[in-house]
Amino acid sequence: MTAINEGIQFCIFDLRRGQHEGQEIDKILFFSPSDCPFPTQLSVIGLCEGIITFTRIFSPEAPCEVIEAERHSHVFYEAESDIWMVMVVDKNKDAESIWRGDALRDILKEVHSLFTMFHGSLRALLEKQPSGELARSHLYSFITDYLTDFHVGKKIQMPSFRDCLSERKTIQMLTISREVAIEVQSLVTVIGSSCIGNTICNSMILFQDLLVSTTLSPDDTTNLFTYAVLRLTPHALTSNTNSWSYLRKGTSAPNVAANTAVSNAGSASEGYQHRSRDTSPGGQSQRFHIPRPLQRDKWSKRKDGFVVTDVWGAEVGTSIPLSPTLWLQQTEERAYLCVYQHRNLTIMLLIPVCLMINGEQGLSLVKKQLFENASQKIINVEEKLSRGWGGENAYHVSGYRYLLVDRDMGISRASPPGKVTTLTKDSLLALNKLREEVDLEKSRAKRDKPDSRKDFEVCIRARNNAWIIAKVTRGRELYMVLEKANETLLFASDAVEKFSNRYCDGAFSLD
Amino acid sequence: MDSDPGPLPPGDGPSNPNANPRPDPEPKPQEYTEEGRLSSLTLEDSGNAAGARAAASNGSLSADFYSGDEIEEEEPAAASDSVDEVQRAAGEARASSSHGGVAWRGNLEEDGDAPPSPSSSGYAGERGSSGESGIEEDDASVSWRKRKKHFFVLSHSGKPIYSRYGDEHKLAGFSATLQAIISFVENSGDRIKFVRAGNHQVAFLVKGPIYLVCISCTEEPYGALRGQLELIYGQMLLILTKSVNRCFEKNPKFDMTTLLGGTDAVFSSLIHSFGWNPATFLHAYTCLPLAYATRLAAAAILQDVADSGVLFAILMCKHKVVSLVGAQKASLHPDDMLLLANFILSSESFRTSESFSPICLPRYNAMAFLYAYVHFLDEDTYLILLTTSSDAFYHLKDCRIRIEAVLVKSNVLCEAQRSMVDGGLCxxxxxxxxxxxxxxxxxxxxxxxxxxxxxxxxxxxxxxxxxxxxxxxxxxxxxxxxxxxxxxxxxxxxxxxxxxxxxxxxxxxxxxxxxxxxxxxxxxxxxxxxxxxxxxxxxxxxxxxxxxxx
Known part of the structure; x- marks a missing residue:
């Protein structure tokens, strides 16, 4: 186990717990690697807590973000009030160990929002069961499953500078023609109204790993989109590969941690006293079932086109699997997640749990109805989208390697991964560095003037003669690498101008 | 002082070691509250506090640290000399900067009062002040916490050495917290570089037994803050040399504030210069604009004395170099020049009389003292003659008289004054x-x-x-x-x-x-x-x- 998690520690702790001497261990809600000895766990958390307390002397409003040491970086995220997530990454392993702090923090944010979508907030779990074992066991299985996507060989590898032309926690959209858009809209209406009476249900449609349509709020969309790309799309269903990194495509995830994890928790307080080298709750009582939505290879497509899983357990006394549910932030209610797939099209329907009085039975009726009402439309839309689809290099712009982020909409578009890999390491390192600077400027501007947006641009002619460009304007960000480019600054700004006019409706153009 | 004082033989050290007496209370760790919690918490977690400190020391001190008593008696002459020398030099520095007393104009936005241009040093309000401001503040005061940029120097045992704001002795608890953070990370085989929280950045620099910390919300990048801590350390070495480390080898709880007493103004003005002097981050020096012939005349006479056993001869106008001549193969690092000029300009006594004092150029040789003959030729222009010989005062005095005569005769001083008034490039x-x-x-x-x-x-x-x-x-x-x-x-x-x-x-x-x-x-x-x-x-x-x- 130690070898698997080498190079990264991941912990979650609650500063409201374990305030008395001798009970410090009660603070820990999650620690990876789980076989890390308690004194080590406590010392990691002790340092984090000490630094949090210390920085509050000077910065009572803005919490601690990072501890940078020669050999490690500690990246902080206060997920909920007094509940902290910290990732400790080791810098010394190899030359690839160069990160961007905000990219690592985005992982913490992502895992927390996904967790909340399925299990609700950590504070609520802790209030529900103050001993903390409920929260601990949920976290344990969830994060362990989440981290399997970062396994490379026997190690967990976090996104590095090589991923600087991609943006986590954003969605990627499919560009569609006006004509197709109208058909998609009509399909959305049909599936939304096909369940119960007059209620219109929320839905989300993906073509391959790209969003086609959503009726959910931006936050819910981002979370469900992330989940779909991780586990539900055809690509996620058919491959064992890690979906997040273009570099590591093709390496198979060992799945070790997930399989050894026991989904049921033991009495944490007891367990902690006795087992000095294992924080994994397990082997004890089977008091509650914990759905593991991120467990790999647990979703499968049935012949009728519905994509199903049994990780939510079975109906009492039967073997009929329970339908998955999740929590929507916008409506503040639980909804069943129904997934239908036709070729490259994935349709997710969200039916409020409160409307399904007769549970699974009602759901299968809705599914049947959906299939009858919409199947022809689904086939048509899929066909049209497939016909218009430019393939995996659809969004490649010759000569450019770029990332476009629209913060307001939570959307990003980037050069295809295969094209990004053609860039030299020097270019990627330089862009990673520049993005760090931009991150700092942005967050500082946000704190100082929350209402106004900072516009700025940087063009760097790097050591290897590549132009490294960042331009932030009106909430949109453009990052670009131009290799083999002319050395004048005018060339670089012309290139940005052309790109902006052609692909961004002039958002980054002058005047 | 006399208008023509005798030399200050190095052995005699400062004429008045009590020129600037300072209180020296023992730090009271029990006074701190939340920070105390940190230190106890972190140290506790590591096993035991004593062990933690010993381990931290281990990396930076020589092995004979643990047989300290023995060494104290059998210390080789050279080493003990150098410790003495450190203390003597400290006295010298104290004496140098003990005059004057115009208080620093302190306010919370104090970061804002930079001099109007890099060509004027703006020391008028700063010279000879002891401590920047807010001497009454400590880490419990709101005003102290809201300062935009703190600098701290402490020893590896957590004893405060310098604080930009507040009396360092009142900051003993805070200092212990910083020490706990640094040594906690060191104990895990790592070294802390910085911590960021919102707009605040805490930059750390470990130099053997001396820890330097900057806490700032000024938006400066870590690299810049680190460079500034390096310069503060360099300024300390300029006054004491690196052999001050031996004091810590002998006694880890050694209180260094006594050695630096009265030099607050030197550090204040250095810190101030981080906001207006580009030399602090460019690692380069700037020259006073002068006609070619004028500079040539100055260089010729400096070269003349350099050939007679002077290591470096430097003619400066405030922070700008008029001419610089080094003995064969000796080269002067721009950072050393910055620190030397800062030391001289921020110490009142250099202006009132000719001086001969031991200084160390950290980039040239951090372990040894050189001797600096300093004489102000007019309000802004001063001559520095550096030598390795401790008994060269009379020789250097003669050199200075010769140089001064030539400079006056060839109008260099007037030209320099005019250039100061005219300013630089527009x-x-x-x-x-x-x-x-x-x-x-x-x-x-x-x-x-x-x-x-x-x-x-x-x-x-x-x-x-x-x-x-x-x-x-x-x-x-x-x-x-x-x-x-x-x-x-x-x-x-x-x-x-x-x-x-x-x-x-x-x-x-x-x-x-x-x-x-x-x-x-x-x-x-x-x-x-x-x-x-x-x-x-x-x-x-x-x-x-x-x-x-x-």
Missing amino acids: VEDLPVDSSIRSGSLSPHLGLDKTAVGSLSSRLGTGGPAGLWHFIYKSVYLDQYVSSEFSAPINNSNQQKRLYRAYQKLYASMHDKGTGPNKTQFRRDENYVLLCWITQDFELYAAFDPLADKV
Whole structure:
């Protein structure tokens, strides 16, 4: 186990717990690697807590973000009030160990929002069961499953500078023609109204790993989109590969941690006293079932086109699997997640749990109805989208390697991964560095003037003669690498101008 | 003092060691509250506090640290000499800066009162002050916590050595917290570089038994803060040499404040210079503009004395070099010059009499003292003669008399004064001739010749093409020239903001992993900044933010 998690520690702790001497261990809600000895766990958390307390002397409003040491970086995220997530990454392993702090923090944010979508907030779990074992066991299985996507060989590898032309926690959209858009809209209406009476249900449609349509709020969309790309799309269903990194495509995830994890928790307080080298709750009582939505290879497509899983357990006394549910932030209610797939099209329907009085039975009726009402439309839309689809290099712009982020909409578009890999390491390192600077400027501007947006641009002619460009304007960000480019600054700004006019409706153009 | 005092033989040390008596209470760790919790918490977690400290010390101290008593008795003469020398030098420094007493104008926005231009040092209000301000503050005061930029120096045992704000003795608890953080990370086999929380950054620098910390919300990048901590450490070495480490080897709880007593003004003025003196991040020095013949005359006479056993002969006008001559093969690092000039300019006593005092040039030889003969020839111009010989006072005095005579005769001093009044380069004076510009900047940066003409009509808001300010550094010469501030950048806050923008640009261009980059164009709501680095030079320029790339 130690070898698997080498190079990264991941912990979650609650500063409201374990305030008395001798009970410090009660603070820990999650620690990876789980076989890390308690004194080590406590010392990691002790340092984090000490630094949090210390920085509050000077910065009572803005919490601690990072501890940078020669050999490690500690990246902080206060997920909920007094509940902290910290990732400790080791810098010394190899030359690839160069990160961007905000990219690592985005992982913490992502895992927390996904967790909340399925299990609700950590504070609520802790209030529900103050001993903390409920929260601990949920976290344990969830994060362990989440981290399997970062396994490379026997190690967990976090996104590095090589991923600087991609943006986590954003969605990627499919560009569609006006004509197709109208058909998609009509399909959305049909599936939304096909369940119960007059209620219109929320839905989300993906073509391959790209969003086609959503009726959910931006936050819910981002979370469900992330989940779909991780586990539900055809690509996620058919491959064992890690979906997040273009570099590591093709390496198979060992799945070790997930399989050894026991989904049921033991009495944490007891367990902690006795087992000095294992924080994994397990082997004890089977008091509650914990759905593991991120467990790999647990979703499968049935012949009728519905994509199903049994990780939510079975109906009492039967073997009929329970339908998955999740929590929507916008409506503040639980909804069943129904997934239908036709070729490259994935349709997710969200039916409020409160409307399904007769549970699974009602759901299968809705599914049947959906299939009858919409199947022809689904086939048509899929066909049209497939016909218009430019393939995996659809969004490649010759000569450019770029990332476009629209913060307001939570959307990003980037050069295809295969094209990004053609860039030299020097270019990627330089862009990673520049993005760090931009991150700092942005967050500082946000704190100082929350209402106004900072516009700025940087063009760097790097050591290897590549132009490294960042331009932030009106909430949109453009990052670009131009290799083999002319050395004048005018060339670089012309290139940005052309790109902006052609692909961004002039958002980054002058005047 | 006498108008013509005798030499101060090094052995006698300071004439009045009690010139600036300071209270020296033992730090009271029990006084701190939440920080105490941190230190106890973190140290507890590591097993035991004593062990933690011993381990931390282990890395930086020689093995004989653990047989300290024995060494104390059988200390080889050389080593004990040097410890004595450290203490003597400290006294000297104390004596040097014990005069004057104009209090620093302290207020929370104190970061804002930079001198009007880099050519005037702005020491009037600063000289001889002991401690910057807020001497009554400590870590419990709101005003103290709201300071924009703190600097702390402490020993590896957590004893305070220096604090920019507040009395360091009152900050014993705080100091112990810093020590706990640093040694906690050291114990895990790592070394802490910085911590960031919101707009605040805490930068750490460990130099053997001496820990330096900066806590700032000034937006300066870590690299810049670290460079500043290095300079503070260098300033400390300039006064004490690195052999001060031996004091800690003998006694880990050694209280270094006694050695540095009375030198607060030196550190205050150094810290102040981080906000106005580009030499602090460029690692280069600047020269006073002078006619070629004038400088040649100065150089000739300095060269003359350098040949007679003087290691370095430097003629300076405030922070600007008039002429610099080194003995064969000896070269003076720009940082050493910065620290030396800062030491002399911030210590009142150098102005009132000729002085002969031991100083250390950390980049030249951090372990040994040199001897500096310093004499102010007029209000701003001063001569520094550095030698390795402790009994060279009379010789150097003779040298100075000779030099002074030549300088007066050849009008160098007058010229220097006139140059100080005239100031340096002004962007408004730059030629707007497009052929000249195209000869220098245009081919590489793609500046459009036709646009230069049209923009230059906006004189009064800077120079041609919207140019507001620039710095040019010659890599080979270790020198830079900087234009005077003009029109749009005319108050000290704007100047400081520009320097910080330059610092960011510098850090971005010189990143350890990816740098140096070749060019950079950066635009925000305040400026367009341009940086161009080649093997031979570095150019930093600020333009009107509305200026075009063309």
